[in-house]
Amino acid sequence: MLSASRIKKIEDILPSSRIISSPAALLTYSTDASNLIGSPDIAVLPRNTEEVSKLLAWSYKERATVIPRGSGTGVTGGAVPVSGGMVLCLSQMDRILEIDRSNMLAVVEPGVITGDLQDEVEKLGLFYPPDPSSLKACTIGGNIAENAGGPKALKYGVTRDYCLGLEIALLDGQILHTGTRTQKSVVGYDLTRLLVGSEGTLGVITKVFLRLIHRPDAVCTMQAKFSSVEKAVAAINEIFRMGIIPSVMELMDEKSIKCVSSYLDLDFPKDKGAMLLIEVDGKPDNVREQADRIKTLLTCVFSEEVEEALTEEDREGIINFRRSISPAIYRIGKNKINEDICVPRDRLADCFGGLQKIAEKFDLKMANFGHAGDGNIHVNIMIDDKTKDGARAEAAVREIFKMTLAMGGTISGEHGIGVTKAPYLGMELDASSIRIMKEIKASFDPLGLLNPGKIFHNHPQMASSL
Numbered sequence: 001m002l003s004a005s006r007i008k009k010i011e012d013i014l015p016s017s018r019i020i021s022s023p024a025a026l027l028t029y030s031t032d033a034s035n036l037i038g039s040p041d042i043a044v045l046p047r048n049t050e051e052v053s054k055l056l057a058w059s060y061k062e063r064a065t066v067i068p069r070g071s072g073t074g075v076t077g078g079a080v081p082v083s084g085g086m087v088l089c090l091s092q093m094d095r096i097l098e099i100d101r102s103n104m105l106a107v108v109e110p111g112v113i114t115g116d117l118q119d120e121v122e123k124l125g126l127f128y129p130p131d132p133s134s135l136k137a138c139t140i141g142g143n144i145a146e147n148a149g150g151p152k153a154l155k156y157g158v159t160r161d162y163c164l165g166l167e168i169a170l171l172d173g174q175i176l177h178t179g180t181r182t183q184k185s186v187v188g189y190d191l192t193r194l195l196v197g198s199e200g201t202l203g204v205i206t207k208v209f210l211r212l213i214h215r216p217d218a219v220c221t222m223q224a225k226f227s228s229v230e231k232a233v234a235a236i237n238e239i240f241r242m243g244i245i246p247s248v249m250e251l252m253d254e255k256s257i258k259c260v261s262s263y264l265d266l267d268f269p270k271d272k273g274a275m276l277l278i279e280v281d282g283k284p285d286n287v288r289e290q291a292d293r294i295k296t297l298l299t300c301v302f303s304e305e306v307e308e309a310l311t312e313e314d315r316e317g318i319i320n321f322r323r324s325i326s327p328a329i330y331r332i333g334k335n336k337i338n339e340d341i342c343v344p345r346d347r348l349a350d351c352f353g354g355l356q357k358i359a360e361k362f363d364l365k366m367a368n369f370g371h372a373g374d375g376n377i378h379v380n381i382m383i384d385d386k387t388k389d390g391a392r393a394e395a396a397v398r399e400i401f402k403m404t405l406a407m408g409g410t411i412s413g414e415h416g417i418g419v420t421k422a423p424y425l426g427m428e429l430d431a432s433s434i435r436i437m438k439e440i441k442a443s444f445d446p447l448g449l450l451n452p453g454k455i456f457h458n459h460p461q462m463a464s465s466l
């Protein structure tokens with residue numbers, strides 16, 4: 001617990017309007033989309049690197065813990081202050097500093113909202129592809145810290161693939177620069193790649209150099225309805241065998257479809273058990289040809305319905321159906337346990353089958369959907385009563401992870417470990433890997449003050465609104 005006199009010293013660094021200490025206002029900074037709840041002593045809102053550096057130097061001197069935060073849309077508790085301390089919220093460092101068309105890169109502050117950056121670069125005919133479904137709210141800093149993915153990762157890759165370099169404030173206040181403005185650089189260890197996905201445990205991101213590409217000239221969006229998930233997965237595999245790499249390939253199972261149909265008050269054919277959202281993009285002729293081949297395959301070979309978006313409004317409708325899953329699934333349970341396993345694409349059908357069996361074995365409601373093109377499935381276990389269903393749900397999660405790993409998959413494709421997956425880290429990583437990771441953490445943060453309780457530790461005592 002930080003005493004009032006220690007906190008008072010922060011007023012030498014920031015005006016009091018950007019220091020939050022009242023219990024009511026601190027509630028905003030005590031949680032994220034994981035629903036876990038911590039209790040910060042204070043939250044601060046710096047506006048530049050110098051202020052971040054001074055705040056870190058203060059915390060180092062005071063031995064106070066620091067929790068970096070973007071928008072708090074993380075789903076594994078990464079921004080939750082599990083043991084008090086200072087929440088360092090980067091949301092007011094939100095300037096796009098430069099868009100360099102010649103070198104095709106952008107320089108941004110960490111608090112820039114991902115969707116805003118996309119809109120700005122697209123005005124110039126450029127494209128920043130990483131598109132987490134939370135893109136209208138999450139920050140570039142949070143995306144870098146989590147190595148966020150999204151539907152377009154299938155064709156374009158994840159945040160890591162666009163990060164050329166970083167400015168990082170270290171715990172003692174020093175500023176570190178990694179990477180270059182160039183597309184290539186092989187000088188020394190690749191610290192940029194190490195920091196991307198480090199979940200705010202090694203340093204605070206204060207500036208980001210991002211690679212941009214050309215905006216695709218055309219896009220075609222389709223929605224295909226299938227009688228079963230197995231059939232949808234067979235169609236996915238066939239599309240890849242034809243040599244087409246869609247820019248988006250999203251799969252929803254029957255439970256997810258039913259929830260969204262009811263949420264949006266739409267009729268969805270009762271005999272359909274799966275839905276694919278498919279997008280192809282590129283040069284107009286190429287897009288037309290690929291879309292036609294996909295439509296022929298799905299209608300003639302799979303005898304399933306495909307609807308192509310002919311207007312921007314149609315496209316929004318199809319995308320909105322997929323984007324509405326997160327709020328819609330609360331129709332089948334008050335609380336969500338959200339996992340984001342990833343399996344090799346050719347194991348998708350087995351994985352969906354296995355999930356169904358696990359749901360039946362533990363008598364749990366489960367809705368599954370996700371970025372099927374890259375094998376990334378969002379498994380949502382919906383429970384009403386934590387006391388009654390919590391232990392069963394946890395046992396189911398363990399079994400889901402066992403199945404995923406046996407298929408050569410991973411327990412997190414994009415959400416990171418944070419607090420919620422920390423107890424399962426050892427299921428995927430061997431002891432030597434964990435030891436080396438802890439040594440890396442200690443070399444950046446020997447006192448363990450930066451985002452404690454994340455990745456390596458379990459905090460079963462922490463309050464949760466589940």
Ligand SMILES: Cc1cc2nc3c(=O)[nH]c(=O)nc-3n(C[C@H](O)[C@H](O)[C@H](O)COP(=O)(O)OP(=O)(O)OC[C@H]3O[C@@H](n4cnc5c(N)ncnc54)[C@H](O)[C@@H]3O)c2cc1C
Pocket residue numbers: 032033067068069070071072073074075077078079090110131132133134137138139140141142143144145146147148149150151199200201203204205206326414415451
């Ligand atoms: C509806 C919904 C849909 C989502 N869809 C996707 C999806 O498709 N793909 C995907 O990958 N994720 C998705 N997410 C998860 C989440 O949006 C991402 O993890 C996102 O990158 C978090 O960004 P944020 O700004 O909200 O970060 P926060 O939640 O504030 O923080 C996340 C982590 O980053 C660290 N951090 C934040 N800023 C900094 C910084 N400047 N320096 C150092 N560390 C920092 C924090 O300490 C924490 O560990 C979704 C979440 C929701 C609620």
